[in-house]
Amino acid sequence: MIDVENLTVRFGPRSPLVVKGVGFSVPRGTAFGLVGESGCGKSTVLRAISGLNRNYGGRISLDGQPLEPNRSRSFFRSVQMVFQDPYGSLHPRKTVRSQLIEPLRNQNLPINAHIVEDVLKAVGLDPGLGYRFPHQLSGGQRQRVAIARALILDPPVLLLDEPTSALDVSVQAEILNLLADLQKERGLTYLLVSHDMAVIAHLCSRVAIMNAGEIVEETGIDQIRSGAVEHPYSRRLLSASHAYGKQEQRSIEELISF
């Protein structure tokens, strides 16, 4: 569904590449994870795919069709994005309802009350919440609204940029369940970016591990679960993702020397 070939991104003509020739493909109806630490370029890849950053090199194709850097309006009916921080990604002075119909208006689609009600129900919110402002909602509810706004155009692809990292663990569990259910019901294709290996492992079937602008390893989720990753950086990331403990002290010494 999404094919990325040799993607390069730099910020400014003389600055070094921050994404150095990244390639992967995500089959229709699957969830693909991009994992790495801050500054590795994982969100930059996502922003290039979503059309937020038009200055990239390489090829990005959707459903077999190569995309222009300037995305057409119809592109956004197929691909929508959910951001990390629901506090920052919703308009503070617009009601939930008016934010939800905005994508419909942009696409010149008919607006009727049922669509808004249905999408709020689909993300597990009471339709009455449509008349509230974002500050009248909890963090989990806001992230549900952000997901509803992405879903209202019924796109086949969702780009998820750290969708749960601003949330408490109990709320994170609810959102992860919701994302898993929506994928099953609607056959969505997910591209999920996260620094949290456990979140990726929960949702995705394939994972690419990024470091310093490159994919160092792409592997199946079973390899991640059994710890059978090959690249030294992947091993390091995976062992650090398991919780801190006395028995890991020795490996920390190894990591520091690494």
Place this chain on the structure above:
Amino acid sequence: MTDPLIDIRNMEISFANGYVKAVRGVSFQLGREKLGIVGESGSGKSTVGRAIMRLLPSSARTTADRMTFHDIDLLRAGEKQMMDIRGRRIGLILQDPKYSLNPVMRVGEQIAETYRLHYPQAGRKTAEKKVLEMLEAVRIRDPQRVARLYPHEVSGGMGQRIMIAMMLIAEPEVLIADEPTSALDVTVRLDVLALLDELIARRNLGLIFISHDLNLIRKFCDRVLIMYAGRIVEVLKASDLDSARHPYTQGLLASLPSIENPPSRLPTLTRDPSWLTQPTIGI
């Protein structure tokens, strides 16, 4: 517990003229141990940490049957006495080094400032020497060079080590760490934790480690307090967290996604109003 460093009984903290109760009837003692406080946002865990340092805004009203550090009554201590305690005897490490360091001052100078504040008789030379020793103690490889850097020139992990150096240079007996590693990447987090662990063991400090990360607390701390809506709902040894009896603790543990064997659905918490009134489990 014989001779606790910090002894708190029935602490209540409210804001807005008592309208908002942030902390309700919290009691615990801290010895020379690593005590974790876990809870979700808004559970009052950071408020407890700040109340001990008396750093809450003036709109906060704190009451307690007892709130002592050694035999100093923290509720009645004057501001001057608190100035001696803050930093010198109880240190506080905050979450994000980017916001807690002064952006226009070299890091070495900032650490020296702390030292000279608490040891006014020390000269510039002594302070400088102390700073370099301290930077070495937090395993910064080239202390001479790093001391001359500004906060924006150091990485997150190094910034947090500088914060730790700054807090430990006055040699406090108690350290309160409020989410000290939440802003750091997982691989850097391990380094900082290992360092904190070593320094605490070597100096025999008492540590209050405030975090939302159950897995981290479980491995790092000796004892854990679990807070919910301003109350301590359960106290247990960190190694016994798996046999937690309170449904809230059990729910928090179950809702963590796992790398090795993820359940097809994560169990979510159903909050029971009786949690707000039940006595603490496990004292």
